[in-house]
C-alpha cells in the first residue's frame with residue numbers, strides 16, 4: 001500500500017516535469033533574441049497614439065527610426081516631440097498605405113528595414129446593418145490590404161539584409177482580432193485577417209531568420225480612440241470594457257518586450273494574456289513555459305471564456321429589453 005502511494009505521488013510530481021521537458025524539446029520556432037540597438041525600425045502610423053509611443057521607445061533604445069503616415073504635418077509634429085524628449089531625429093515619410101507605389105518609394109528611400117512594425121489602423125465601430133459598405137471597405141483596405149502592401153514593399157530588402165542578425169515583422173492587431181465584438185464586424189474581420197496572414201508568413205520567412213509578431217492591445221488611450229468614442233455603440237463600450245484599458249506607452253513597452261523575444265502572440269495586459277491562452281489555436285509558441293500554461297489551462301480557460309460570453313449576451317439582452325420599453 002505504501003509502495004502504491006509512493007508510486008502515485010511520484011507520478012503526479014513527475015508528470016508536469018515530463019510535460020515541461022517534452023514541450024521544451026518540441027516548441028518551434030526556437031526562442032530568439034532580436035536587438036533594436038543600431039537597427040532600422042520602421043513604424044507605420046508612427047505619428048500618433050500607439051505608433052508614436054513605439055517610435056519614442058525605439059529611439060530611446062538606440063534604433064534608427066523611420067515613421068510613415070498620411071499627414072506630413074502630424075509627422076513633423078511627432079518628429080519634433082521625439083527630438084525634444086530624446087534628442088534623436090527620426091525620418092518621416094508621408095504616404096498612404098493603400099497606395100502601393102507611394103509605399104514602395106518610401107521604403108526604397110528609407111533603406112533596408114530590420115524591424116518593420118505595421119501599426120496603422122482605422123476603426124469606425126457601428127452595427128453592420130447601419131454601416132455603409134464604403135466604411136467597411138475603408139477599414140479592410142487600410143488595416144488588412146495596407147498591411148499586405150507594407151510587407152510586400154519591405155520584404156525583398158529585409159531578406160537580402162547584409163547584417164544577418166534576426167529581423168522582425170510585427171503587426172498591430174487588437175483584442176478585437178482575437179474575439180469578435182459587437183460593432184466591430186469590419187474591424188474584427190480586418191484584424192482576424194492579419195492573424196491568418198501572420199501565421200502563414202511566419203512559415204515563409206523563418207528560413208530568412210525573420211520573426212513575425214502579432215500585438216493585441218485592449219482599448220488604448222490614443223487620439224484615434226478619443227475619436228472612436230464619439231460614435232461608439234453603447235454595447236461595444238460595455239463589451240470591450242472586459243479587455244481592460246491601457247496607456248499607449250505601456251502598450252509600446254509590452255510590444256517591444258515581445259518583439260525582442262520573437263513572441264508570435266503578444267498580449268498587453270492580464271485580460272489579454274487570458275484571451276491569448278484561450279485563443280492559442282495552432283499558432284506557434286516559442287516559450288515552453290507558455291505552452292505548458294496553454295496545455296494545462298485549456299479546460300479552465302474555456303470555462304472562463306464561456307462565462308464572458310454569458311455576461312456579454314446578458315448585456316445584449318438587457319440592452320434590447322431596455323430599448324423595447326422606451
Ligand SMILES: NC(=O)C1=CN([C@@H]2O[C@H](COP(=O)(O)OP(=O)(O)OC[C@H]3O[C@@H](n4cnc5c(N)ncnc54)[C@H](OP(=O)(O)O)[C@@H]3O)[C@@H](O)[C@H]2O)C=CC1
Pocket residue numbers: 044045046047048049050051068069070071072074095096097098119120121122123142146172173174175216217218219220221222223224225
Ligand atoms: N487605441 C485603441 O484602443 C487600440 C488600437 N489598436 C490598433 O493600434 C493601431 C494604432 O491605433 P491608435 O494609435 O489608436 O490610432 P491613431 O488614430 O491615434 O493613429 C493612427 C496612425 O495611423 C496613421 N494612418 C491612418 N491611416 C493611414 C493610412 N491609410 N496610411 C498610412 N498611415 C495611416 C495615422 O496617421 P494619418 O492619419 O496622418 O495617416 C496615425 O499615425 C491601429 O492598428 C489600431 O487598430 C488596437 C487595439 C486598441
Ligand SMILES: CCCCCCCCCCCCCCCC(=O)[C@@H](N)CO
Pocket residue numbers: 123174175176179181217218219220225228239240241242243271272274275278301304305308
Ligand atoms: C478567456 C478569457 C477572456 C478574457 C477577456 C476577454 C475580453 C475581450 C474584450 C475585447 C475588447 C476589444 C477591444 C478592442 C479595442 C480596439 O481595437 C478599439 N479600441 C479600436 O482601436
